[in-house]
Amino acid sequence: MSRTGGPERVDAFVGARISLRRSALGLSQTALAQQLGVSFQQVQKYETGQNRISASRLHRVATVLATSVDAFFPPVETARQPADSGWEALRHMTASPDGRAVAAAWPRIEDRDLRKAVARIVRALARD
Secondary structure: OOOOOOHHHHOOOHHHHHHHHHHHHOHHHHHHHHOOOOHHHHHOOOOOOOOOOOOOHHHHHHHHHOOHHHHHHOHHHHOOOOOOHHHHHHHHOOOOOHHHHHHHHHHOOOOOOHHHHHHHHHHHHHHH
């Protein structure tokens, strides 16, 4: 746990990436839990960073989700950035079904100008 009592930033980041990948593949928490041999509540705790995931279990998650273990971690340069570097934003975005849907669909927008336009719209909508 962090000094504030919440999950460590890396644990929350890893959990958010697991959630994002699971959602992108159309798997429920229950389906992932069954393949891992844990409860869906445990998967929820992993995805929120509330519980740390062991190396062997993370390897199994990567296998089930057909990706590499390193896909769940931030680049080393990101790990040294301040807390407001976007980790919180990623965690909040992937905490809701709508956010996960946007994040999962984003890579499928092939037109770079269109992605930029969508990002401008989201920034404009987010202003107070």
